[in-house]
Amino acid sequence: MKLGQFIKNYFPECDLSAHENITLSEAWGVGTKEDLNKILSWPPNVFMIIYSLLEYTDKYRLMVSPQPHFTWDYQQDNITVQFITTEWLALISVQSGKQNTSSISSYINLKYALGEVFSSQNFDTDIYDLMNTSTFATCAIHLLLAVDELFSDVDICNYKLENRLQLLLLMRQSFGIGQRKNLADNDCKLGFVTYKTSVPQTGLTLNNLTHSLTCIKPSVLPEVVANKHIKQGYNKKSYNILFLPWPFTIESDAFKPATSQIKMDGYFGSFDYLPEDKYEPSKFLQAILATLHRCGTIDLIVFPECALSDKTFNKYMTLIHNLFDGNAPSILSGTFGSDGSVSTNKAKLSFVGELGIDTIEQSKHHRWFLDENQVRNYNLASSLDLSRKWWENISIDRRHLVTLHTTNGVKLCPLICEDLARQEPVAQAVRSVGPNLVVSLLLDGPQLDFRWPGKYSAVLSDDPGSSVLSVTALGMTQRATGLGHPPSRQVALWSEPGGGAETLKIDEDGLGIVIELELKDEPMWTIDGRKKVKPVLRKKKHTTVLPRDANINNTNVPNLQTELRKIIKKLGGIK
Numbered sequence: 337m338k339l340g341q342f343i344k345n346y347f348p349e350c351d352l353s354a355h356e357n358i359t360l361s362e363a364w365g366v367g368t369k370e371d372l373n374k375i376l377s378w379p380p381n382v383f384m385i386i387y388s389l390l391e392y393t394d395k396y397r398l399m400v401s402p403q404p405h406f407t408w409d410y411q412q413d414n415i416t417v418q419f420i421t422t423e424w425l426a427l428i429s430v431q432s433g434k435q436n437t438s439s440i441s442s443y444i445n446l447k448y449a450l451g452e453v454f455s456s457q458n459f460d461t462d463i464y465d466l467m468n469t470s471t472f473a474t475c476a477i478h479l480l481l482a483v484d485e486l487f488s489d490v491d492i493c494n495y496k497l498e499n500r501l502q503l504l505l506l507m508r509q510s511f512g513i514g515q516r517k518n519l520a521d522n523d524c525k526l527g528f529v530t531y532k533t534s535v536p537q538t539g540l541t542l543n544n545l546t547h548s549l550t551c552i553k554p555s556v557l558p559e560v561v562a563n564k565h566i567k568q569g570y571n572k573k574s575y576n577i578l579f580l581p582w583p584f585t586i587e588s589d590a591f592k593p594a595t596s597q598i599k600m601d602g603y604f605g606s607f608d609y610l611p612e613d614k615y616e617p618s619k620f621l622q623a624i625l626a627t628l629h630r631c632g633t634i635d636l637i638v639f640p641e642c643a644l645s646d647k648t649f650n651k652y653m654t655l656i657h658n659l660f661d662g663n664a665p666s667i668l669s670g671t672f673g674s675d676g677s678v679s680t681n682k683a684k685l686s687f688v689g690e691l692g693i694d695t696i697e698q699s700k701h702h703r704w705f706l707d708e709n710q711v712r713n714y715n716l717a718s719s720l721d722l723s724r725k726w727w728e729n730i731s732i733d734r735r736h737l738v739t740l741h742t743t744n745g746v747k748l749c750p751l752i753c754e755d756l757a758r759q760e761p762v763a764q765a766v767r768s769v770g771p772n773l774v775v776s777l778l779l780d781g782p783q784l785d786f787r788w789p790g791k792y793s794a795v796l797s798d799d800p801g802s803s804v805l806s807v808t809a810l811g812m813t814q815r816a817t818g819l820g821h822p823p824s825r826q827v828a829l830w831s832e833p834g835g836g837a838e839t840l841k842i843d844e845d846g847l848g849i850v851i852e853l854e855l856k857d858e859p860m861w862t863i864d865g866r867k868k869v870k871p872v873l874r875k876k877k878h879t880t881v882l883p884r885d886a887n888i889n890n891t892n893v894p895n896l897q898t899e900l901r902k903i904i905k906k907l908g909g910i911k
Contacts, residue, residue: 337392341464344847346377346384346522352459358451360443364431364504369521373765377431377449380520380529381638382550385485386453386476386525387542387551395467396545398475399863403835405470410865413478415565419445420482428486429500430662431505447481449475480546487548488868492531493743517559519549527551529852530558531739532803533747534770534870535860543767543800544863547604547870548699556765558733559668561688561696563742568908569633572744573855575773575873578627578665578881579638579807579840580620580848581827586611586811591719594729596677606729607720608679609672609779613645620652621896623847624659626885628903632848634665640809641670641753641777642681642826651680653686657693659900666740668750670777678731681775683750687740698736701762702754703778704728713781713818737765745871747771749802754777755791756806763796770800773873778808781816787836793831801860803832803873805851809843830875838875846880 340352349369354732365821368374375381390396390849422580452475458466465470497500505519520529532550536543543550544854552558590611598606627634637656644652650673657664666687673680686693705727711717720726740748749771755762756776766774774796778790781788783806794806806829813824828840828849842849855871883891888899 337463338460339463342463343372343385343454343459344391344393344561345528346371346388347381348523351377351747355399355454355456357453358447360427360447360450362430364429364507370730372454375390375521376454376689377430379486380484380522381522381720382450382479383549384520384527384529384551386480386521387529389463389467389476390545390564391551393464395466395473396477396542396863397540398473399545400540405468405655408472408624408864413474414481414864415566416445416478416867417481417485418476421450421485424482428504432500434500447477449460449482451481456894461543467636474560476588476862480865481716483864484546484548487515487531487805490531490548490863492560493564493741509653511815517557525554528558529552530562530769530772531560531741531747531769534574534872535862536767536770536799536801537860539799542861543770545869547720547860550770550771552737552765553761555761556737558737558739558765558769559628559696559756560739560741561687561821562690563666563696563740564690565665565688565743567633567742567744568634568663571854574631574633575742575746575853575855576627576631576636576746577636577638577805577853578625578634578641579621579625579805579851580623580645580812581807581842582616582639583611583614583809583811584814586721586809588716591716593720594677594679595909596729597787598727598729605721605723605726607726608674608729609642609681610679611642613648615648615651617651617655617893618891618896621900622883622886622888622891623881624656625888625896625900625903626847626881626883627850628884628900628907630879630881632851632907633848634684635746636748637665637667638775638805639669639777640807641665641779642672643665643809644669644671646671646673646684647688649684653693657686659897662688662692667774668777668778670752677729679729681728681752683738683752685740685750696738698750698752699733700730700755701732701735703730703732704821709819713748713821714812714815715818734760737761737762737769739769739771744891746773746873748773748775751776755782757788762839766796766802767800771802774802774804776804776806778806780806780814781898782821782824783808783839784826785829785839789829790831790837793829793837797831797833797835799881801833803853803875805829805830819866831877832874833872840878843880844879846882847879849878850881851878852876
C-alpha cells in the first residue's frame with residue numbers, strides 16, 4: 337500500500353495534491369480533515385497514522401532487532417524524542433491561546449521529522465519500502481514516541497489548565513469533539529486513539545512500545561470516563577471494594593426457554609435468564625455501614641452478572657448518592673431485563689461525573705452457551721432440556737470497552753462473563769488499553785484458580801499487567817452441585833501481576849466481602865527504553881462483613897440512613 341492511500345484511509349477528505357511543505361498551524365482546528373498540515377498539527381492524528389503503519393508493516397520489532405538501515409540508540413534517540421515533544425508542547429501552547437514568546441517557536445526538530453515522513457515525494461511509495469529506509473523509519477518512530485510522551489502528564493480526572501495540552505483537550509471537548517471515544521480526528525471506521533495505563537513487561541507487540549496512548553481497532557468502541565469522587569482519609573493510595581455476591585438464592589425457573597427461539601437446528605435452543613427482582617435496602621445499607629466501620633472508606637460497590645434489574649440498580653444508586661451527598665462510591669453491577677423478544681445483559685456503572693451522577697452501560701459481547709454438563713452441574717434440567725445445547729437469548733450490540741479513571745490513579749475496565757474468556761475482539765482492546773483493574777462480572781460456579789476464570793485472569797495479569805477481580809453470585813455457587821461437588825461459598829477470585837490467583841470465600845451469614853487494595857508505584861519500561869512509574873493494585877486483605885458488624889440494633893431503612901449520615905459526615909465523606 338502506498339503512503340498516500342494509507343493516509344487517506346484514515347482521513348479520506350484530505351487533499352494530498354495540495355500538500356507541499358510542512359507549515360504547522362498555530363490556530364487550533366476543530367476536527368479539520370481536509371488540510372494535511374492542519375491534520376498533522378494535532379498530535380493524536382499523527383499517532384494514529386504512524387501506530388497503524390507500524391502495526392501494518394510489523395516494523396516495530398526493529399526496536400529490539402536492528403537491521404542495517406535501523407538501529408535504536410536508547411540515549412541519543414530518546415533525546416531527539418524529548419526535543420520533538422518540547423516543540424510540540426510549545427505549538428500546543430500557542431494553539432491554546434498562549435502568547436508565542438518561546439525560543440523554540442521555529443519547531444525545527446518537529447518540522448524536520450514530519451517533513452521526512454509526510455513528504456509529498458513519499459505519497460506514491462509503498463509503506464514497506466519507506467520503512468526500509470533509515471530516515472523515514474527513524475523519524476516515524478521519533479514522532480510516535482514524542483506524542484506518547486506529550487500525553488504522559490494528562491490526567492482527565494484533574495484538568496490542570498497550566499498544562500496547555502489539557503487545556504486544549506478541554507477546549508476540544510467543549511466544542512463537542514468526542515474525546516471520550518477518540519482523541520484523534522480520523523474516520524472512526526478505521527480505529528480510535530485512546531488513553532493507556534499498563535505496559536506489558538514481557539513479549540513483543542505494539543503494546544510494549546507506548547506508555548500513555550494506544551490505538552483500538554474499530555470493532556470495539558472505547559469510552560473513557562472520569563470519576564470525580566474525592567478520596568477521603570489519609571491514605572490516598574487505598575482502594576476499597578465492597579462486593580455483594582447477590583442474589584444468595586437462584587431458583588431453577590430463573591432459567592427458561594425463550595418464547596422466541598433461534599432459527600437453527602433443533603438441537604440448539606435459546607434461553608432467557610430472568611431471576612426474581614429483589615430490592616433489599618436494609619441489607620444494602622447494613623453492608624455499607626459495616627464496611628465503613630471496618631475500613632473507613634468505600635471506593636467501589638460490585639454486584640455480579642445479572643444481579644439486579646435496571647430499576648433496582650437505579651434505586652440503589654439513588655439511595656447511595658443521597659447518603660453521600662454528591663461524593664458517593666461508584667457502583668458496578670450486572671443488570672438483566674428484556675427488550676422485546678430478547679433478554680438484556682449489561683454491566684452498568686454509576687459514578688460521580690463532571691456534572692454529578694453519571695451512568696454508563698456496557699453490553700455483554702458474547703452469549704453464554706449451556707451444554708449438558710453445565711445444565712446438570714447447575715441442576716437446571718427441570719427448566720432446560722438436558723439433551724439440547726442452549727444459547728443465551730441476548731442481542732449482541734456494538735462492542736464497547738468502558739474505562740473509568742479515578743482521581744488516585746485506578747483505571748477500571750468492566751467485563752461480563754464470556755468476555756473474559758474470549759480473546760476477540762474485546763480482550764485485544766483490554767490488552768491495548770492496559771487498565772490496572774479489570775472487574776469481571778460472572779454468573780458462574782465456584783471461583784477457583786484452576787477453573788476458567790483463574791486461567792484467563794492470569795493471562796491479563798501477565799499482559800498487560802492488570803489486577804483482575806472475577807465475581808459471581810452465591811446463588812450460583814450454591815447450585816453448582818450436580819456433578820458431585822458440595823455447595824460452595826467461593827464467590828470471587830483475585831489475580832495480580834507477579835502473583836498467583838487467590839479465591840475469596842464469603843463466610844456463613846455474610847452480607848458481602850470487603851477487599852482492601854492499595855496502589856503501589858512500580859516501574860514499567862517500553863521496548864525503546866523509556867521507564868515510567870505506574871500504579872499497580874495490590875491486595876492487602878479481604879474479610880466478610882456480617883450483619884452484626886453494622887453495630888446497630890434497629891435495621892429499618894430510615895434508622896440505618898440516619899446512622900450512616902452521621903458516620904459519613906464524621907469521616908468527611910459529605911461535601
